[in-house]
Amino acid sequence: MSKTVGPTIAAWDGKAALRAAGGDPSFLAELVNIYLKDAARGIARIRRLERQERFEDIGNEAHRLKGASLTLRLDGLGAACRDIEEAARMKSAPLVAERTALFKTGLEAFSRYWAGRVSA
Amino acid sequence: MLGRRPSPRLIKPNPAERMTVLVADDDVLAAKVLEKTLKKWDFDVVRAKNGEEAWDLIDRKGLRLAILDWMMPKMDGVQLCRKVRRKKQANYTYIILLTARDFFQDIIRGLSAGADDYMTKPVNLLELKARLQTGLRILELEDKLLESRQELKEMAAHDSLTGLWNRSSILEFFEDELDKARRERSAIGVIMIDVDHFKRINDTYGHAVGDQVLNRISGCLKTNMRRYNKIGRYGGDEMIVVLPDCQRANLEKIAERLRVSVSRQRFKTERGALRATISCGAASSESFQHASLRQLLSASDKALYESKARGRNLVVMFKPSRPRKRPKAA
Numbered sequence: 001m002s003k004t005v006g007p008t009i010a011a012w013d014g015k016a017a018l019r020a021a022g023g024d025p026s027f028l029a030e031l032v033n034i035y036l037k038d039a040a041r042g043i044a045r046i047r048r049l050e051r052q053e054r055f056e057d058i059g060n061e062a063h064r065l066k067g068a069s070l071t072l073r074l075d076g077l078g079a080a081c082r083d084i085e086e087a088a089r090m091k092s093a094p095l096v097a098e099r100t101a102l103f104k105t106g107l108e109a110f111s112r113y114w115a116g117r118v119s120a
Numbered sequence: 121m122l123g124r125r126p127s128p129r130l131i132k133p134n135p136a137e138r139m140t141v142l143v144a145d146d147d148v149l150a151a152k153v154l155e156k157t158l159k160k161w162d163f164d165v166v167r168a169k170n171g172e173e174a175w176d177l178i179d180r181k182g183l184r185l186a187i188l189d190w191m192m193p194k195m196d197g198v199q200l201c202r203k204v205r206r207k208k209q210a211n212y213t214y215i216i217l218l219t220a221r222d223f224f225q226d227i228i229r230g231l232s233a234g235a236d237d238y239m240t241k242p243v244n245l246l247e248l249k250a251r252l253q254t255g256l257r258i259l260e261l262e263d264k265l266l267e268s269r270q271e272l273k274e275m276a277a278h279d280s281l282t283g284l285w286n287r288s289s290i291l292e293f294f295e296d297e298l299d300k301a302r303r304e305r306s307a308i309g310v311i312m313i314d315v316d317h318f319k320r321i322n323d324t325y326g327h328a329v330g331d332q333v334l335n336r337i338s339g340c341l342k343t344n345m346r347r348y349n350k351i352g353r354y355g356g357d358e359m360i361v362v363l364p365d366c367q368r369a370n371l372e373k374i375a376e377r378l379r380v381s382v383s384r385q386r387f388k389t390e391r392g393a394l395r396a397t398i399s400c401g402a403a404s405s406e407s408f409q410h411a412s413l414r415q416l417l418s419a420s421d422k423a424l425y426e427s428k429a430r431g432r433n434l435v436v437m438f439k440p441s442r443p444r445k446r447p448k449a450a
Contacts (some may be wrong), residue, residue, distance in 0.1 A: 020242060023159055038148060038236040041271050063191050067220055069146040 009076040009106030010113065015075040017065075029118070035068055036111050041106050046084065058096055060087035065103075077106050079108045139256070140164040140181070144174035144188040144197070146217070150241065154187060159243055161252075171195025178204055184211055184259055185252070190219030190230065198233040203232035212262050214255040218243060281331055281352040282338035289358060290352025295413055297364040308411075309363040309371035311378070311402045312420040313341070315349060316432040318357035321396065328387045333396055336387035344381045347376075360420070368404040368437070375400045375435040383433060397433035399424060407440045 009087040023030035042065045049058045066081035087095035141163045157164045166183070168174035172194040177183060186233070188197040195203070197217050204213055213275040217235035230238050236258070237251050277289040285293065293311065301308040315321075315337060324329035328370040334357060341351055341359065351361045363371060379400055381393065386393035401424025407409035408419075417422075427436040 018247070022153075022160065022245070024156075027156060031152060034169060035149055036154070060191065060193070063220065064147050067189070067241050068149045070220065071147065071149045071153060073242065107216075 008103065009080055009102065010074070010109040011076040012035060012113070013073040013075065013109060019077060020073060031072060032114055035072055035074075036107070036114065038068060039065055039107050043100060043107070046100050050093050050100070053091075053093060055088045055091045055096075059085050062088060074110065077110065080106055138164045139185060140166060140183055141167050141252075142168060142174060142177055142183045142188075143187040144171065144186065144192060144200070145188065146170060146192050147345065149242065150189070150218070150243070152249075154243070156179065157248070161249065169193075171197070171198055171200045174200055175203055178213055181205065182209060182211055182214060185214050187216045187218060188235075190217055190226075197235075198230055201230070201234040211266075214250075216251060216255065216260055224382065226371065229368050246357055254313070264271045278314040282292060282335055282353050282359075283340070284359065285340050285350060285352035287352060287354055288355070290350060290362065291413070293350050293352075294360075294362045294416075298364055298405070298416070301364065302410075306365050307364040307367045308405045308416075309368070309374075309402060310416050310420045311361040311363070311375045311400050311422045312354070312417075313359045313361065313378070314424055314427075316355040318396075321394070325391045325394070329394070330393050332389040333387050333394060335402055336385070336389075337382055337396060337398065340382055340385050340387075341378055344378055349374075360417075366404075368406045370434065371402050371404050372437050373400045377435065377439075379435050399427040400433045400435040401427050401438065402435060403438035407438060 017032075018025065018028050021031055042061055045062050046058055049055075049061065062081045062084035066078050066085065069075075069078035071080055080099065083099045083101060084096060087099050141158050143151050143154045143158070143165055144167070145154070148166055155167060158165050163185075166177055166181070168177055168203070170193040171188075173189060174186070175194070175195060178186060188200055189291055190197040191219075192200075197219070201217065203217065213237045214237075216237045216239060217230045218239050218241055218372065220241045227238055236255065239248065239251065277285060279286045284290075296369065297308055300306075318330065318334070318365065321333055329448045338353070341361070345351060345361065346363075349363045349366075351359055354360045363374060363445055366374070379383050379398055382396065382398045386395055397415070401420045401422065403416050403419035403423060408415055419440075423436040423438040430436065
């Protein structure tokens with residue numbers, strides 16, 4: 001079951017994610033924390049690569065983030081990464097920037113949701 | 121929940137040893153999930169962050185199960201599959217390729233590159249378990265195949281009665297060692313052995329007893345040889361011993377030791393313990409300027425003939441005849 005944690009892009013299937021983590025909530029928490037840090041670094045990397053117009057590297061980075069998002073069953077964020085990949089294939093810097101911003105919004109929404117869940 | 125369900129056991133080719141699985145993925149999360157899950161299933165796990173690291177691990181450690189991501193830095197999963205398949209390695213590596221790609225053409229590309237199986241991300245762990253089971257079954261079949269191939273190879277190279285190398289194998293070994301001796305300018309020796317009055321043993325006690333005597337003598341000779349010497353059955357009751365890196369003086373001593381060891385033994389047979397002796401003819405490559413296999417065999421055969429002519433149970437060393445002196449011109 002999918003839970004909307006802000007914009008639709010940040011929709012998260014927490015139960016499926018827990019299943020993927022072998023049913024271990026603390027392992028899932030470890031994975032989510034790694035993901036949040038890694039995705040934030042990924043966004044910064046994509047922005048730098050976009051300024052250098054290194055579209056192939058942008059595609060690879062977006063692909064990696066897509067895999068990580070799908071592993072955590074963050075399907076909306078995974079789809080956003082796929083859109084960045086596509087923009088990179090089109091070699092369109094403005095489209096990469098726009099779609100990366102969208103991914104960032106979704107990531108921040110999920111991050112807030114996660115922080116709230118942890119503090120609760 | 122999946123993790124709490126009792127999971128079916130994975131049957132590994134050799135249950136006594138934990139199998140190591142390579143997980144190659146630059147996506148830390150996917151790699152971590154796989155690692156934890158595989159460990160829960162009693163596998164050992166090694167991880168690689170890119171294709172080059174993965175290749176290094178497969179090459180160095182000979183890993184037999186690998187889960188490779190398609191897209192990785194430095195070398196992608198498909199390139200890695202090709203590289204693994206090109207390498208002539210002793211054991212097969214079963215490869216499962218993981219990817220977010222699921223286009224039909226990609227599946228064909230991945231499998232054509234040498235992947236054995238294919239899974240799309242995110243990985244369904246129950247499906248992974250079933251696919252690993254398939255991989256383990258294939259590795260188990262491969263192990264059995266290699267084992268029986270090795271057995272056949274052994275059988276084809278050995279004499280079934282004595283367990284010694286057969287004629288073609290011992291001659292092949294001799295030829296190789298002779299080449300090596302030429303390259304390294306070292307000496308090589310050969311001893312041709314014949315069981316004395318073997319026909320009489322056969323005629324008196326029957327062929328079954330004759331076979332038993334031959335078998336026991338072979339065993340006795342084997343236990344009295346250096347590990348790096350080889351003995352083979354040359355035909356009938358004749359055997360040859362090839363002695364790499366062995367000089368003439370030592371060759372004679374070894375031949376004598378073999379002769380004495382046989383003469384002191386009583387060989388158990390179904391008709392009681394019997395005594396037997398051997399005659400030995402030995403030749404060293406030092407006796408020739410450029411020794412060939414044929415020359416050495418012929419020389420040791422001549423020496424063996426002389427040993428028999430001189431009363432048997434004897435070692436005779438081949439001595440090259442001295443070149444005739446030319447008469448001085450008047």
